[in-house]
Amino acid sequence: MAGWRERSWWGWGWADEAFDDDACRQLAERTLRPWMPIDGTVTPIPYDPVLDRPRLIPPSILEEAFAPDSMTRAAHSYGKAYRDVVRALHGRIENPPDLVAFPRTTHDVVAILDWAEACDAAVVPYGGGSSVVGGVEYRGAAPWISLDLSRLNRVVEIDETNLAVRVQAGVFGPALEEALKPKELTLRHFPQSFEFSTVGGWIATRSGGHYATGPTRIDDFVEALRVVTPAGPIESLRVPASGAGPSPDRLFLGSEGALGVIVEAWLRITRRPAHTASTAVTFPTLADAVDAVREIVQSGLRPSNCRVLDPLEAMLQAGATDGQARLLLGFESPAFDVQPSLDAAMSLCTAHSGAALEKSTVDTWRGSFLRAPYVRDALARLGLIVETVETACTWNRFEALHAAVIAAVQAAAPAKVAMVTCRFTHVYPDGPAPYFTIVTPGRRGAEVGIWDEIKHAVSEAIVAAGGTITHHHAVGRDHRPWYEQQRSPLFAAALQAAKDALDPRGILNPGVLI
Amino acid sequence: MAGWRERSWWGWGWADEAFDDDACRQLAERTLRPWMPIDGTVTPIPYDPVLDRPRLIPPSILEEAFAPDSMTRAAHSYGKAYRDVVRALHGRIENPPDLVAFPRTTHDVVAILDWAEACDAAVVPYGGGSSVVGGVEYRGAAPWISLDLSRLNRVVEIDETNLAVRVQAGVFGPALEEALKPKELTLRHFPQSFEFSTVGGWIATRSGGHYATGPTRIDDFVEALRVVTPAGPIESLRVPASGAGPSPDRLFLGSEGALGVIVEAWLRITRRPAHTASTAVTFPTLADAVDAVREIVQSGLRPSNCRVLDPLEAMLQAGATDGQARLLLGFESPAFDVQPSLDAAMSLCTAHSGAALEKSTVDTWRGSFLRAPYVRDALARLGLIVETVETACTWNRFEALHAAVIAAVQAAAPAKVAMVTCRFTHVYPDGPAPYFTIVTPGRRGAEVGIWDEIKHAVSEAIVAAGGTITHHHAVGRDHRPWYEQQRSPLFAAALQAAKDALDPRGILNPGVLI
Secondary structure: OOOOOOEOOOOOOEHHHOOOHHHHHHHHHHHOOOOOOOOOOOOOOOOOOOOOOOOOOOOHHHHHHEEOOHHHHHHOOOOOOHHHHHHHHOOOOOOOOOEEEOOOOHHHHHHHHHHHHHHOOEEEEEOOOOOOOOOOOOOOOOOEEEEEOOOOOOEEEEEOOOOEEEEEOOOEHHHHHHHHHHHOEEOOOOOOOHHHOEHHHHHHHOOEOOOOOOOOEHHHHEEEEEEEEOOEEEEOOOOOOOOOOOOHHHHHOOOOOOOOEEEEEEEEOEEOOOEEEEEEEEEOOHHHHHHHHHHHHHOOOOOOEEEEEOHHHHHHHHOOOOOOEEEEEEEEEOOOOOHHHHHHHHHHHHOOOOEEEOOHHHHHHHHHHHHHHHHHHHHHHOOEEEEEEEOOOOHHHHHHHHHHHHHHHHHHOOOOOOEEEEEEEEEEOOEEEEEEEEEEEOOOOOHHHHHHHHHHHHHHHHHHOOOOOOOOOOOOOOOHHHHHHHOOHHHHHHHHHHHHHHOOOOOEOOOOOO | OOOOOOEOOOOOOEHHHOOOHHHHHHHHHHHOOOOOOOOOOOOOOOOOOOOOOOOOOOOHHHHHHEEOOHHHHHHOOOOOOHHHHHHHHOOOOOOOOOEEEOOOOHHHHHHHHHHHHHHOOEEEEEOOOOOOOOOOOOOOOOOEEEEEOOOOOOEEEEEOOOOEEEEEOOOEHHHHHHHHHHHOEEOOOOOOOHHHOEHHHHHHHOOEOOOOOOOOEHHHHEEEEEEEEOOEEEEOOOOOOOOOOOOHHHHHOOOOOOOOEEEEEEEEOEEOOOEEEEEEEEEOOHHHHHHHHHHHHHOOOOOOEEEEEOHHHHHHHHOOOOOOEEEEEEEEEOOOOOHHHHHHHHHHHHOOOOEEEOOHHHHHHHHHHHHHHHHHHHHHHOOEEEEEEEOOOOHHHHHHHHHHHHHHHHHHOOOOOOEEEEEEEEEEOOEEEEEEEEEEEOOOOOHHHHHHHHHHHHHHHHHHOOOOOOOOOOOOOOOHHHHHHHOOHHHHHHHHHHHHHHOOOOOEOOOOOO
């Protein structure tokens, strides 16, 4: 982590990037006043939390690997969802970890798991802590340890011949890219949480990168893994591909800390893009933009950026006041000119009434994208409910799903006023991954309950419309009920059996997945 | 299957495509006489096999789903590896299935599994029977049923909006493409066994398609699966992507019939290519060709064909007599001109002393590729040992692996004379998938033992050199010892636990994977 800068213990990112009280009010005036009532009261940033004493005392031999102080424990109690930020803001640290462990070596991880098994303590692996689904928040009764992997932070080896990097699980996005940059290499995996999430967290949650198509999900980048389970270590073979049985890596991709602690990975990297071409496109309706994008991705073109914004998202996030939909379209390559690809994609847009715009929209949108979690925290302090939900569905289901999500939010929001905007984060030949941002007035002190009801309604709507309960936010604890609806009970039984083999005492992230 | 044409029960493919005795001799004279001694004796095609009576009697309610005749049982005793063909040629049907079942519906599959459990009979799922790794050959003592899925042969639904096809597991390659062709669609998955293998077999074995890069392995095409296990059915959600837990589909991809019977799949399809560009390139050495190909695939270019042939392979399979290596290079797209991609790839070739050749080499090679299994059978009848092995490794390991495989064959072959040729079937940014063809004199009656020793030596060499024991031939029974060396014991324990949950009596393909 970057030296002197302090991470916010209650909200997103860096403490010094949070909006101050005046900035919170100005933000609300500027963007939300026309839409919904705002009382202008700004919840103060909470004082340092005071917690009960830990129920666990670290063994002396491992003492240096543990932090028992209240601030560290409070900061590891929750992820960074809206409901986490609001609870922290109101000083509600419900079930903090008894200890936070910072293993410095794989051997430490083994020792901590052994000790936790002996104490019947739960262990919740923790990468950057950016979970928005209750993935790092233990809700059981046992004493528990948050296993923060951020000291396993070495970029071990950069292999320029095979374009791969061997990296420990606790390396954050920026540190990895810094290590690759001098060699003109990149992982090219930029989730919105990039600055505050780790390689291990990406793998455990099957994170989606910033890019719209092609290799962008962490699943595609994993070449081999090292995992420590309570039953022992597992290492997969480092080869470009194999047909030997079910893939071991795929068992741990999405395992969310419940099957083992990912300690190291070989990841496929690429040369940095030397050629780029991009534009913004305007469409009379969202349906036109969707049709154009479907044609682009089904043609075999693989834009790096192919982000559809519905008219409301385009207005709020990209300053578009014409009531039209937007497409942010871009191509890149390390080796060859991509203008022909952009031209080919544009001609498909034109056939669906698309018109090219000047490029500035893209930059506006990108800045807004990276600031979004800070904005979320600011609006939360003003008493607003601000959260995002995401899914993926086949093309034929999108229109109904989009309508159903908006209707569900508006029906469930007590104020019956809600802004619901939508963009595509990723597009596949067989369907898009829509991402919704929801803003609605809250009621001071009741925000979490109100949000939980909206989330319930939206999740029901997504499942009914044939979308997955999560495309890249993972399951965590918050998506469990709908994950269970969408997962065959027998597959759950197979996963449970695998977990029993790897984690016989069930100490790893109990309550997640199974 | 295509009406009146008869499948060979002992060898590859169609009975009427097998070389007759004279053609066998001519083939040997033409291609092998300069290389190794050939006695000219042609083992006759065996008479119809006579087998012991089945130890199982089908229940009357399912009688129509079973075939108890000797010819059907013999044809389901082995796959189509060299060692299978030789044993059949010599009339050695060692452990034929007691019954062959041809379920007509998913319900039949359920009923057959229930009945097999009640009888303690083993069940070996059988697609097209093209396994070359002992995948469909049960070697245990229990009575057993070969579960031939070829009557589950419906292309259920073609979804043009989302570019996907819903297809039953027993559909063969040509039937699937025939169904897609009127809509100008294709799965674009053409393993060498295409004509004689099924959708279910491809998924169970993680087959590799004909194409060199991009989406070509069946893993990438699976959108959702329906599987029948002895414990019940499993169905995965049909969405373009999901981040919800470990992927259920990936548990069954590569499960080789040991975890469940795949009965249906949604597969991603694509529009047929409208633009193609291809060439053959000659390189002074194999190393030059390898360097050029590595640069091509690491540049982000995704050729559909990118097949390196070493000088010996180039001579034998593509008629090249200049002692140089060859690269068969091609691009295709349904939507845009690919000549610029070919030009970009060619300029990388030129930088490594590559020179474009006229295109005919490509066609020569392709014809030879499809005829290869028939040639193998003809040479087997002449007493020669003819087989292929394949792997994948990172780029830096290829040169040593290539040398080690050749050395291992030549050391293990009793005659100390062996032709070992190599080509790349697939190339990934992090490494190639080399494919070796081995021809060496046998000793009548001892061929299987000789081959097994060579195979053992080659497998040891591949594992020692850091290659996977199989890139697309699957594990089966023949690769088990090396698979176990390369797989973490704990992952094996997790797989075994999952199997116990899905197949509690262990009836499914015992001896495979776990």
